[in-house]
Amino acid sequence: MTFRDDVKYQESHEWALKDDNLVIVGISDYAQDSLGDVVYVELPDVGDVKKKGDSFGVVESVKAASDVYMPVSGEIIEINADLDDNPSNVNDSPFDSGWLIKIKPSDPSELDSLMSAQEYKTYTEGLEE
Amino acid sequence: MSSYRFDSPIPPLLYEISRPGRRGVLLPESDVPDTPLPDNLVRSDADELRLPEVSEQDVVRHFTKLSHANMSIDTNFYPLGSCTMKYNPKINEAVASHPGFASQHPLGREEDTQGALAVMYRLQHMLAEISGFSAVSLQPAAGAQGELTGILMIRAYHESRGDTKRTKILVPDSAHGTNPATVTMAGYQTVEIPSNNRGTVDLDALRAACGDDVAGLMITNPNTAGLFEEDIVAIVDAVHGCGGLVYGDGANFNAILGIVRPGDLGVDVMHFNLHKTFSTPHGGGGPGAGPVGAAPVLAPFLPGPIVTRGGTDDGDYRFTMPENTIGRLKSFHGNFGMLLRAYAYIMMHGADGLRAISDNAVLNANYLRVLTERAFPVKFKRTCMHEFISVGSVYDGVSTMDVAKRLLDYGFHAPTVYFPLIVKDALMIEPTESENRETLETFADALQAVADEAQNNPDLLHDAPHTTPLRRLDEVSAVRNLVLRYQR
Numbered sequence: 254m255t256f257r258d259d260v261k262y263q264e265s266h267e268w269a270l271k272d273d274n275l276v277i278v279g280i281s282d283y284a285q286d287s288l289g290d291v292v293y294v295e296l297p298d299v300g301d302v303k304k305k306g307d308s309f310g311v312v313e314s315v316k317a318a319s320d321v322y323m324p325v326s327g328e329i330i331e332i333n334a335d336l337d338d339n340p341s342n343v344n345d346s347p348f349d350s351g352w353l354i355k356i357k358p359s360d361p362s363e364l365d366s367l368m369s370a371q372e373y374k375t376y377t378e379g380l381e382e
Numbered sequence: 383m384s385s386y387r388f389d390s391p392i393p394p395l396l397y398e399i400s401r402p403g404r405r406g407v408l409l410p411e412s413d414v415p416d417t418p419l420p421d422n423l424v425r426s427d428a429d430e431l432r433l434p435e436v437s438e439q440d441v442v443r444h445f446t447k448l449s450h451a452n453m454s455i456d457t458n459f460y461p462l463g464s465c466t467m468k469y470n471p472k473i474n475e476a477v478a479s480h481p482g483f484a485s486q487h488p489l490g491r492e493e494d495t496q497g498a499l500a501v502m503y504r505l506q507h508m509l510a511e512i513s514g515f516s517a518v519s520l521q522p523a524a525g526a527q528g529e530l531t532g533i534l535m536i537r538a539y540h541e542s543r544g545d546t547k548r549t550k551i552l553v554p555d556s557a558h559g560t561n562p563a564t565v566t567m568a569g570y571q572t573v574e575i576p577s578n579n580r581g582t583v584d585l586d587a588l589r590a591a592c593g594d595d596v597a598g599l600m601i602t603n604p605n606t607a608g609l610f611e612e613d614i615v616a617i618v619d620a621v622h623g624c625g626g627l628v629y630g631d632g633a634n635f636n637a638i639l640g641i642v643r644p645g646d647l648g649v650d651v652m653h654f655n656l657h658k659t660f661s662t663p664h665g666g667g668g669p670g671a672g673p674v675g676a677a678p679v680l681a682p683f684l685p686g687p688i689v690t691r692g693g694t695d696d697g698d699y700r701f702t703m704p705e706n707t708i709g710r711l712k713s714f715h716g717n718f719g720m721l722l723r724a725y726a727y728i729m730m731h732g733a734d735g736l737r738a739i740s741d742n743a744v745l746n747a748n749y750l751r752v753l754t755e756r757a758f759p760v761k762f763k764r765t766c767m768h769e770f771i772s773v774g775s776v777y778d779g780v781s782t783m784d785v786a787k788r789l790l791d792y793g794f795h796a797p798t799v800y801f802p803l804i805v806k807d808a809l810m811i812e813p814t815e816s817e818n819r820e821t822l823e824t825f826a827d828a829l830q831a832v833a834d835e836a837q838n839n840p841d842l843l844h845d846a847p848h849t850t851p852l853r854r855l856d857e858v859s860a861v862r863n864l865v866l867r868y869q870r
Contacts, residue, residue: 287806292861315857316800318559340862381806 255282256374257348261324261367264376268348269324269367272355276325276364279352280312280343283377288314291343296332296353303329305363309354312343324367327358391851393447396434397868406438451851453795455664459821461750463769463798463810464558464606466636466658473730474661474723483722488714492700499699502715503689505725506673509654512728512736513635514645515675517704519684520716525633526560527711528653528672529600532629533568534708535651535676535683536598539627542683542706548597548626554583556607556802558633561600570597577804581607581762585616592624598650602631604638606802606810607762608747608769618648627651627680635659636814637744637768640737651676660724671720682706687715742815743768746822750813753826757833758785761805769812771805772797777836782807784843785832791849792828 260268266284270277285291293313303309308320309329332354336342343351358364368376418424425431436444453460460467478484486498506518522528533551540548551565554575562572573591578584582605599621603611611617618628630644630652636659638644644652656662656671664670676684685708687701701715715721731739744767751760751770758772774782786796786809798810813822835842847853 289800290858292858315861317803 254286255348256370257282258370260348261364261369262373262376263322263324263367265320265322267321267324267353269364271361271364274357275330276327276356276358276361277352278309278321278324278354278356279347280321281373282347283373284312284319285344285347285351288312288319289316290314291340294333294336294340294343294353296334296336297329299329299332301329302327302359312353321353323356325356325358325363326360327356329354330357331355391447391451393444395868396436396441396444397432397870399440399444400434400436402435404435404437404440406436406441453790458793458795459813459817459825460795461797461811461813461825462795463608463771463812464633464801465664465798466634466655466768466812466814467664467795468636468658468661468814469816470661470663470723471727471730474726477726478719478722483718488718493698496699498718499689499701501725502718502721503691503699505721505728506689508725508728509673510675512639512643513632513652513654513675514643514647515652515681516645516678517681517684517688518673518675519686519688519704520671520673520721521685521688521711522653522672522674523712523717524657524670525631525653525655525672526564528655528674529560529564529629529631530567531672531674531685531708531711532651532653533564533570533598533600535674535680536627536629537568537570538683538706538708539680540597545625548595550596551629552588552591552596552599552621552626554601554605556581556605556804557600557602558606558631561602561631564600577607580764581605581609581804582611583613583617585613585620588617589620592620592626594625596621596624596626598627598629600629600631601649602633603644603647604634604767606634607771607805608634608637608766608810608812609762609764610637610767614647622648633658634768637740639740640733641740645675645677649677651680656720656724661727662720662723669717669720671717671724673716673721683708685709685711739815740768743813746813746815746817747811749819750811750822750826753823754811754829757826757830758809761808768814769810771802772809772811773805773807774799774809775807777833777840780836780840780843782809784840784846785809785836787854788832788835788843788846789828790847792831794825794828 260270262268266281268279268281291312291314295311297309303323305323305326307323309323310321312319312321333352455467486495502520509518522531549571550573551570552573552575553561556577565572575588575591576584603614605611621628627650630649632652632654653672653674657664682705684704686703689699690702691697692700747766747768747770751766761771761773774785782799786799789796801808801810
């Protein structure tokens with residue numbers, strides 16, 4: 254299980270990485286492992302504006318369909334359209350080719366409220382009990 | 383030279399054995415002049431139907447072989463949690479195939495179909511009596527349509543009062559996925575209410591979510607963890623207190639027949655799964671039926687037509703649209719064949735028998751829970767209702783899916799897996815009342831054997847099933863590369 258430590262996490266298992274003036278978002282290794290084989294990813298339209306905590310899409314596996322939530326407020330600048338044909342990238346490479354969206358944050362300070370890798374790891378251990 | 387095998391348990395597709403000109407039925411020569419269709423209605427060669435051409439014997443063998451490859455409630459114990467896979471009594475079929483019913487035309491006049499209308503009228507009243515509601519519509523075709531009906535009725539109620547500020551429906555996180563889907567279909571937004579560590583609704587979280595933007599709550603009781611929502615009265619009060627209405631999901635009604643009536647608990651509208659609680663065929667075995675019952679506040683909004691009696695209590699049966707009806711949900715009169723079967727089932731049991739159904743469904747579930755908890759730990763260690771949830775992933779390197787597949791080798795249908803979502807790696811087990819003690823004990827022995835194998839020979843589970851007509855299917859590829867129709 255990988256807890257990449259240069260990204261921030263939220264309780265609904267998305268990670269967020271600050272990349273210049275954008276924020277890249279995906280789901281954690283823990284999340285993809287719990288979901289199992291991802292078969293379909295539904296993403297928002299580029300240009301959509303959403304608030305922190307809003308659902309921006311759905312990750313569907315053979316076990317379950319789970320909403321994914323905005324870790325920060327802002328405009329959707331880019332989506333990972335490659336996931337249409339290769340949803341398994343979310344499993345194989347959740348932090349790299351399995352990324353979901355890029356956001357132009359309206360309030361970058363919202364990132365500060367997210368968990369560090371260590372905090373998130375402790376949080377997931379609590380879920381296993 | 384034939385390319386298909388006669389020794390395979392899975393028959394070739396009818397398309398594959400099709401031969402031009404082969405027939406199962408020979409129609410007589412036409413004795414009237416041909417009347418050609420207009421050119422624009424005639425198929426071109428390019429979009430020709432290409433239906434399989436086979437003999438009657440080909441068809442009989444094909445479907446008989448398929449039925450042999452199937453697991454069904456008529457052949458195997460089927461503890462598929464949340465689905466109430468009880469025995470479907472054959473007397474239901476005898477009643478439904480009675481020519482007086484089977485030969486009726488749905489467009490028949492009311493005065494010529496009084497017998498069929500009488501059955502519908504009585505079934506409406508029996509379901510209302512069993513559930514504590516004031517009126518029932520038999521229209522909805524299955525559970526999910528019943529849910530949609532209920533939420534559309536709640537919406538119509540608020541709109542009839544000019545109350546348009548309500549945009550949200552509360553749904554516990556243990557709910558069936560159809561609940562939030564229903565909310566979306568009805569034009570509302572879902573607010574998820576968390577469960578507490580006892581597996582039931584977190585009352586404080588629910589109260590905090592109540593407000594004047596809440597149109598209602600969808601609640602399943604007992605819930606999908608097989609637990610009775612003990613705070614149900616406080617839950618209903620909280621929702622009513624903020625002006626919302628309560629939708630009861632009747633999926634698990636089999637646990638409480640004759641014991642508690644949702645209408646008495648303050649639930650405003652609920653659907654019944656006739657194909658679960660009232661023993662009509664399930665899944666591929668036939669269409670469902672999802673009648674909806676309503677308290678007085680929502681009864682005028684029921685979909686119609688419903689059956690009433692003209693003028694007096696002994697007047698003619700007739701179809702009537704409720705006063706503020708949301709309209710029709712289905713053509714004609716619901717899945718009428720299922721209504722007949724449910725009517726037969728209720729009449730065969732009577733009030734005492736219905737109570738005994740739930741008593742035994744709960745007893746069977748608890749007996750099995752205790753018998754199996756050493757093999758696979760039970761998530762919520764307390765008395766359950768009609769089903770319980772075990773954790774399937776307690777042995778290293780063995781998944782819940784591996785356990786489920788291995789059970790097929792022991793001659794048991796697998797339990798529901800990975801649901802509800804509030805329990806990681808769930809095995810959801812619902813024996814129903816129609817299984818005897820020996821079956822339950824044999825199933826418990828099988829689960830123990832699988833647990834032993836998981837520790838001593840896990841590859842046996844990884845490669846399971848071994849004895850079924852087809853080995854483990856590649857569900858991931860099947861979903862990623864959907865093929866929905868025959869491709870040459």
